[in-house]
Amino acid sequence: MIAAQPHSSSTPRVAAFDRWIRTRFVDLNTQLEDLYATRENRSQVDGVGDDLKATLHDEGRDLIIPLIEEGNTDEGFDRAFELLGNVGYYMAACRRHEITEPSRERTSPLVEASTLALHLGASLGTAPRFVTSHMETYNRAVNGVYRTFTHAPAEKLFLDHNTRGAFAYMRAADALGRIHPMGVSHPATLDLLVNARDALRDAYEMNVVLEQTLDVDDFFFRVRPYYKPYRVGSQEYRGANAGDFAAFNQIDMLLGLCSATDPSYSQVVVEKFPYLTPDEQRRLHESFRHPNVLDALLAQSDHADENWFRTHATAFLEVCDAHGRAAEHHHERLVVGFIQRPAGKIPAEHLDGLTASGPPLDVLLRALRGLVDRRLARARDDIPTRHDDIATLRGLIS
Numbered sequence: 317m318i319a320a321q322p323h324s325s326s327t328p329r330v331a332a333f334d335r336w337i338r339t340r341f342v343d344l345n346t347q348l349e350d351l352y353a354t355r356e357n358r359s360q361v362d363g364v365g366d367d368l369k370a371t372l373h374d375e376g377r378d379l380i381i382p383l384i385e386e387g388n389t390d391e392g393f394d395r396a397f398e399l400l401g402n403v404g405y406y407m408a409a410c411r412r413h414e415i416t417e418p419s420r421e422r423t424s425p426l427v428e429a430s431t432l433a434l435h436l437g438a439s440l441g442t443a444p445r446f447v448t449s450h451m452e453t454y455n456r457a458v459n460g461v462y463r464t465f466t467h468a469p470a471e472k473l474f475l476d477h478n479t480r481g482a483f484a485y486m487r488a489a490d491a492l493g494r495i496h497p498m499g500v501s502h503p504a505t506l507d508l509l510v511n512a513r514d515a516l517r518d519a520y521e522m523n524v525v526l527e528q529t530l531d532v533d534d535f536f537f538r539v540r541p542y543y544k545p546y547r548v549g550s551q552e553y554r555g556a557n558a559g560d561f562a563a564f565n566q567i568d569m570l571l572g573l574c575s576a577t578d579p580s581y582s583q584v585v586v587e588k589f590p591y592l593t594p595d596e597q598r599r600l601h602e603s604f605r606h607p608n609v610l611d612a613l614l615a616q617s618d619h620a621d622e623n624w625f626r627t628h629a630t631a632f633l634e635v636c637d638a639h640g641r642a643a644e645h646h647h648e649r650l651v652v653g654f655i656q657r658p659a660g661k662i663p664a665e666h667l668d669g670l671t672a673s674g675p676p677l678d679v680l681l682r683a684l685r686g687l688v689d690r691r692l693a694r695a696r697d698d699i700p701t702r703h704d705d706i707a708t709l710r711g712l713i714s
Contacts, residue, residue, distance in 0.1 A: 329386055330399055333379040337402045338463060344372045345409055346466045349538050358537045359662045362414050369413050373426075376406040380428045384435075393440065397454055397593065400436040401463070403429050404446020408555075409465060411546035424547040433548050441597075443590040445546065445553045448560040452479040454593070465542045470534035474526070481522040482561055488515035489563035489599070492570040492609065492635075500612040501624050509609075509631035512567075516638035520645060527649045536658040560591045562600040567639055569603045571632075572610030574690050576603075578700050581690065584683070610705060620712040629713050636706065640692035647688045656681060 326334065351365045352358050380403065407429050410416045416425055424430045430444075437444025452475065455462040464471050491511040498505060543555040565585050568574035574581050589597055609632055619625045659677055675683075686699050695703040 326395060327386060329379075329382045330395070333383060333402055334398070336375065336379055337405055338458060338461070340375065341372065341405070341409070342464060342467060344368055344375075345412075346468070348372075348413055349466055349468065352537070357662070361412075365413075369415055372413070373410060373415050376410075377426075377428055380406070380432055384428060384432050387435075393594070394454075396436055396440055397442075397450075398456060400433060400440065400442070400444070401446050401450030401454065403433045403436065404450060405463065405465065407433065407546055407548070408446055408542050408544070411544050412465075412541045416546060418545060418547045418552045421547060423550045430547075430549045437548075441594050442592070443553050444548045446556060447591045448482075448556045448558060449593050449596070451475055451556065452482050453561075455479070466538060468534060468538045470531050471539045473530055474535060474539055477522045477526040478558060481519045482563070484515045484519035484522065485561065485563040485567065488512040488519070488635075488639075489566035489570070491515065492567060493599075493602070493606070495570075495609060496606050496612075500609060500616065500628055501619075503624075506628055506631055509628065509635055513631065513635045513638050516567075516635065516642055520638065520642040523642065523646055523650060527645075527653065530654070532654055532658055535654050540655070554591075557591070560588060562592060562596040562603070565600060566603045568691065570606060570608055571636055571639065572608030572705075573636065573639070573693055573702055574687075575700065580686070580699065584687070610702060610709065613709060614705060617708075617712055626713045629709055633706070633710065636693065640688075643688045643691040647684055651681070651684060 348361075348365045348368050351368075352361050355364065383399070407416070407424075407426055410426055410429075411418075418424075433444040451463075455475075462475070464475065488511075491508040495502075495505050495508050543557075545552050545554045547553070565574070565588070568581075569576060576582050576585070585600065589600065592600065613625070613629055613632060616625065620629075656677065686696075689696055690699065690701050693702045693706040695701065
């Protein structure tokens with residue numbers, strides 16, 4: 317049992333809900349997961365543990381009703397965003413246990429939770445549901461323990477490494493974002509490129525460790541189902557996605573591997589905005605306006621014999637290689653290994669709503685493959701990539 321310490325500006329009602337999310341809520345989810353694990357078909361959760369589900373629903377609702385009466389939108393971003401996360405955890409758990417299921421509903425039966433989530437989302441400028449930041453970069457730890465849905469070691473392992481990986485990508489994006497004001501030939505640009513390369517290598521290593529230590533079945537059946545889409549009010553919102561940080565797209569566009577003028581790519585980016593925190597939204601907006609390093613280097617190709625050009629171009633290509641390597645590994649070893657393959661072993665009727673992003677798995681995999689190939693600058697005749705430009709740059713320094 318965690319003796320949860322309230323946020324410095326929390327009211328007693330907010331603190332009580334937070335304490336429940338960190339303790340009793342986790343216990344109830346874990347008990348339900350243990351019941352599901354005994355079934356031959358672990359995807360079939362309807363009609364299992366109904367008493368526990370009713371307890372989870374009712375206890376959460378009873379704690380949320382006073383929060384609607386209190387109102388919690390004027391005590392600073394951190395407190396309101398944490399509260400939105402707690403409401404979202406509750407709603408996501410109800411979705412996981414099929415207390416609510418968007419395909420059979422026009423509006424969410426979690427009326428009180430929807431009311432509070434919509435109120436908070438509108439005041440914060442974010443989607444009114446729990447998002448990736450609630451699990452990672454805005455997941456306040458109490459006595460060394462942050463919020464989780466269950467006590468499963470697989471969930472903690474997944475979040476530990478995803479959080480560290482997200483911060484590694486943020487370090488890379490920050491370094492690349494500082495290049496433009498100084499120019500690609502500035503001596504300090506080399507340091508920034510090296511910093512970005514090393515951060516992306518760190519991200520890759522985090523994913524390698526995750527692949528080697530995370531149990532596939534525990535992730536697929538105990539962790540993944542909490543990230544499904546669910547309704548808030550009448551609207552269905554897609555689930556939490558590991559890519560819901562600005563850094564991934566900042567790196568794509570600042571390197572020049574992806575372009576905001578590519579409709580299929582920019583569509584993905586635009587759809588992501590509501591699922592980002594306001595500061596992440598700002599960073600992503602700025603990336604649309606900044607020139608990219610690849611174009612800047614190619615524009616100075618008449619200096620290809622200069623030492624600075626050869627050194628900086630080499631470092632730039634190392635950054636691109638690190639970015640592509642991490643993207644390829646994530647897709648082939650994590651997405652395919654931990655989602656696609658186990659999905660092939662479950663009954664077809666349980667494939668609906670499998671992905672956090674909403675579309676069927678095969679559609680999602682095709683879209684992700686295209687994104688990986690952009691980041692690898694692979695030659696494709698159906699989507700734009702920078703394959704030829706990267707080859708030109710390599711040729712200039714070979």
